[in-house]
Amino acid sequence: MKSTIHxxxxxxxxxxxxxxxxxxxxxxxxTERTIDFxxxxxxxxxxxxxxASHPHYTGRQQAVAREGGAARFRQRYGRLVAGE
Structure with missing residues (x-):
């Protein structure tokens, strides 16, 4: 393994x-920054x-995201599709 390229x-x-x-x-x-850890x-x-803070990993996702695109579509345009 070449020491100068890695x-x-x-x-x-x-x-x-x-x-x-x-x-x-x-x-x-x-990085140029250092810390005493x-x-x-x-x-x-x-x-x-x-x-530690991303909603996907912490389980704090919004309910809308769990419903999916089809449920959001029906919620927005359901009355138009049903012929009302």
Whole structure:
């Protein structure tokens, strides 16, 4: 494996700012920011959303999204299709 063409894989701290949760994950992302996390100085990346705050993973999806497109169509245009 050529050492000059591959990015450096290292532990990085990702911070989901919407729920104030930190994740230490191996990554090749480039960042100049660092953070003292559990006694180690590690690269730091701030995120707006992650699995800790995304509605799909947390189960906080809206009821409309669960109904699907056909139910929304019937709700909007059902009276027109029925001939009223």
């Amino acid at each position: 990015p450096v894989f290292r532990p990085v701290v990702f911070h989901d700012t919407s729920v104030d949760r930190y994740f230490k994950i191996g990554s090749t992302i480039k 559990q006694g180690e100085i590690l690269p730091y990346v701030a995120l707006d959303i992650s699995s």
